[in-house]
Amino acid sequence: xxxxxxxxRMDDLIAxxxxxxxxxxxxxxxxxxxxxxxxxxxxxxxxxxxxxxxxTPGHYNADxxxxxxxxxxxxxxxxxxxxxxxMAASFTLPFVLGGGVVFAWLSLKKGDNGQGLVxxxxxxxxxxxxxxxxxxxxxLNAGSSLQYASSFNSRSREVKLEGEAFFKVHTDPRKPxxxxxxxxxxxxxxxxxNVKAYPxxxxxxxxxxxxxxxxxxxxxxxxxxxxxxxxxxxxxxQPATVAGNNQKGTTALTAASITPVETREVSxxxxxxxxxxxxxxxxxxxxxxxxxxxxxxxxxxxxxxxxALKTFRFSGxxxxxxxxxxxxxxKLTAPLxxxxxxxxVTIREDxxxxxxxxxxxxxxx
Amino acid sequence: MNIESNSExxxxxxxxxxxxxxxxxxxxxNIKQDQRxxxxxxxxxxxxxxxxxxxxxxxxxxxxxxxxxxxxxFLRIWERYDELDIRISAKAYLYRAVQNNCLNYIKQxxxxxxxxxxxxxxxxxxxxxxxxxxxxxxxERLEHSELEQMAEKAIGKLPPQCQDIFRLSRFEQLSxxxxxxxxxxxxxxxxxxxxxxxxxxxxxxxxxxx
Numbered sequence: 001x002x003x004x005x006x007x008x009r010m011d012d013l014i015a016x017x018x019x020x021x022x023x024x025x026x027x028x029x030x031x032x033x034x035x036x037x038x039x040x041x042x043x044x045x046x047x048x049x050x051x052x053x054x055x056t057p058g059h060y061n062a063d064x065x066x067x068x069x070x071x072x073x074x075x076x077x078x079x080x081x082x083x084x085x086x087m088a089a090s091f092t093l094p095f096v097l098g099g100g101v102v103f104a105w106l107s108l109k110k111g112d113n114g115q116g117l118v119x120x121x122x123x124x125x126x127x128x129x130x131x132x133x134x135x136x137x138x139x140l141n142a143g144s145s146l147q148y149a150s151s152f153n154s155r156s157r158e159v160k161l162e163g164e165a166f167f168k169v170h171t172d173p174r175k176p177x178x179x180x181x182x183x184x185x186x187x188x189x190x191x192x193x194n195v196k197a198y199p200x201x202x203x204x205x206x207x208x209x210x211x212x213x214x215x216x217x218x219x220x221x222x223x224x225x226x227x228x229x230x231x232x233x234x235x236x237x238q239p240a241t242v243a244g245n246n247q248k249g250t251t252a253l254t255a256a257s258i259t260p261v262e263t264r265e266v267s268x269x270x271x272x273x274x275x276x277x278x279x280x281x282x283x284x285x286x287x288x289x290x291x292x293x294x295x296x297x298x299x300x301x302x303x304x305x306x307x308a309l310k311t312f313r314f315s316g317x318x319x320x321x322x323x324x325x326x327x328x329x330x331k332l333t334a335p336l337x338x339x340x341x342x343x344x345v346t347i348r349e350d351x352x353x354x355x356x357x358x359x360x361x362x363x364x365x
Numbered sequence: 366m367n368i369e370s371n372s373e374x375x376x377x378x379x380x381x382x383x384x385x386x387x388x389x390x391x392x393x394x395n396i397k398q399d400q401r402x403x404x405x406x407x408x409x410x411x412x413x414x415x416x417x418x419x420x421x422x423x424x425x426x427x428x429x430x431x432x433x434x435x436x437x438x439f440l441r442i443w444e445r446y447d448e449l450d451i452r453i454s455a456k457a458y459l460y461r462a463v464q465n466n467c468l469n470y471i472k473q474x475x476x477x478x479x480x481x482x483x484x485x486x487x488x489x490x491x492x493x494x495x496x497x498x499x500x501x502x503x504x505e506r507l508e509h510s511e512l513e514q515m516a517e518k519a520i521g522k523l524p525p526q527c528q529d530i531f532r533l534s535r536f537e538q539l540s541x542x543x544x545x546x547x548x549x550x551x552x553x554x555x556x557x558x559x560x561x562x563x564x565x566x567x568x569x570x571x572x573x574x575x
Contacts, residue, residue: 008560015559017494019534020426021541024487031490045499049574050567052495054516054535055419062414065432066407154478 014044018051118152121145122163124299127276132159135170136177139276143198143296164196166276169211182238185216193228194273200292203237207272217261224261233266280318287312287334287347294345298323305348309336409455410439417463422538424467424495425488430476438466468492512573519569523562530555531562 013030016022022030034044122128122140130138130146134153140146144163152158153175160180169177169188179186181197181204191211197204206215208228217224221239228234266272274281280297282290288310291302300323304310312334318326323345327338335354339346414435421431442462470476471492477485523531529548533539541559545552 011560011564012556015563016541016556017491018563019541019559020538021534024483027487027490031494034494041497044494045497046571047563047567048495048497049499050570051535051563052420052423053512053570053574054520054566055416055423056513056517056536057415058419058422058536058538060415060418060428060432062411065414065436066410151474151478154474 010040010043014047018048118150119145119147124296127278129276132157134172134175134177137168137170139166141165141196141275141296142299161195161197163198164194164275166192166194166273168192182236183217183219184236185219187214187216188212194269196272198296203235205236205272206234207266207269208232209269209273226261226263228263231266231269233264233269233272235262235264274317278319282314282316282318284313284315286310287314287330287336290314290330291347294323294326298326299343300340301344303344303346305346309334309347309349312336406439409459413456413459417459420460421463421467424464424492425471426491428538430471434466434470435463437470438462441466464496468496515573516566516570519566522569523565526550527558527562527565530558531566534559 010030010033013022013026013033017027017030030044034040120128120130120140122142122144124143127142128140130140132138132148132152134157136157138146138159141164144161144165146165147160147162148158155175157172157175157177158180159178162181165179167177167179167188169191171189173189177188179188179195181195184197184204184206186193186195186204186206189212191213192209193211193213194207194209195204196206206213206228208230210230212230213228215224215226215228215234215236217226217236220236226234271281271283280293288304291304291310294300295302314330314334316329318329321329323340327336327340327345327347330336331338331350331353335350337348337350337353339348417435417438418428418431421434422428425431425434438459442459468489471485471488480488520528520531526548530544533544533547534541539547541552541555544550544555548555
């Protein structure tokens with residue numbers, strides 16, 4: 001016995017420990033006392049064993065636990081079972097609102113410890129809101145996907161984006177939040193920002209609403225690093241030619257001399273983030289650019305019958321309009337006509353309308 | 366397959382004779398035949414799940430974690446059925462496997478990520494303390510189905526208030542403050558009565574545990 005503890009205090013602490021009513025400090029003190037002498041240790045073990053001997057099966061529902069595992073699929077093979085159990089036991093799946101699809105892939109290799117990837121995909125025609133396990137909110141635009149490892153938030157917070165997303169990052173100074181988009185790394189600490197990186201865009205557009213982010217372009221053809229201030233907007237274009245690391249040097253990298261990054265102040269960041277609330281703000285965009293957004297937003301293909309139409313420019317805001325409504329609004333200001341059949345929108349020049357607009361223009365002069 | 370509950374009297378003194386209804390041999394045979402229903406495995410799971418979760422709870426003090434550990438243990442058994450040593454009863458094996466899995470399970474990063482540093486330390490220290498070897502081990506002792514009745518008898522001998530407090534803590538897992546509210550007594554009374562209950566149970570049960 002140690003002189004500085006009365007036996008009564010230790011008895012209390014042991015009872016508190018066994019019944020789970022002990023503070024961290026008291027548990028430390030108890031542990032020290034137990035390790036102080038073989039007698040103390042034997043004294044504790046006797047009480048512990050008595051405590052464990054009084055166990056009776058508690059309120060656990062074996063049927064429910066089994067059923068839960070069965071629900072996904074009857075265990076057809078060992079692999080399936082492993083997946084089902086691992087899923088049940090280990091995944092903090094994101095909380096998803098909207099049309100998103102979550103696909104969790106799990107490595108089944110032995111010794112891989114169930115390392116897996118979670119992919120959330122927002123299909124074309126839908127915006128998806130996700131809440132990650134660290135409290136970060138992500139709005140995923142149509143036709144985009146977000147991917148992260150099952151170890152997300154254990155040591156670091158890293159996600160990979162393909163497409164467009166708006167992030168409202170939960171502050172955690174010890175674990176910066178990193179978005180990998182194309183060949184850029186975007187580092188954030190408690191910020192709201194928008195990243196647009198659809199593969200067909202051949203680049204990344206980052207718009208910062210508030211807070212601070214750092215863009216790390218050290219993996220690109222012409223390395224750079226930029227700190228962004230709120231209301232700044234960075235457009236990075238991937239070089240069209242990528243130099244292979246062949247020693248012959250046949251591919252000359254022409255893009256390297258021109259820095260591929262352009263920073264701009266934007267007074268109204270909402271233009272870039274409105275999509276997350278279902279709005280679509282158009283600021284002097286060509287019909288060709290609008291068509292790409294339409295394809296994503298409404299899950300259609302857009303075909304131009306007349307090339308000339310592509311260069312018409314528009315401004316305005318769409319909210320919850322349907323595809324027809326959008327096209328009809330465009331029709332009000334441009335000489336176009338359209339047909340929608342089986343997911344394809346065909347846009348052609350409307351000769352009669354064009355004539356009318358031309359007359360109107362002449363008369364107004 | 367008819368799944369009986371786990372109430373059959375198990376008279377084994379030395380764990381060498383297999384008396385359990387669902388032997389691991391039966392389980393592995395089933396798996397080898399690649400049956401879709403796996404009745405033996407399901408039977409094994411259901412027969413022991415609640416008792417094993419209770420057992421794991423003593424180590425980790427969290428219901429959710431206890432259930433995860435038990436499920437994960439079954440998963441491991443499933444994966445390694447062909448290497449299993451089936452000379453002991455399935456029940457004995459399961460208790461041992463769950464006990465060993467407690468510490469391994471919370472060593473995984475994805476589990477550690479859930480708890481703060483302090484909490485994790487306390488959890489690890491608890492598992493270590495609950496794991497300290499005794500002869501015979503708690504897991505081995507729990508195989509004796511008579512022990513449950515003996516323990517119940519000993520609890521029944523406690524003075525009424527002391528008994529209520531012990532039962533609320535041990536079987537309902539209420540905290541000291543919760544018990545004090547429930548019974549309208551001070552937390553200090555709960556504390557002293559819990560200590561007393563444990564001392565008395567030790568005097569009653571310890572001779573039987575040797």
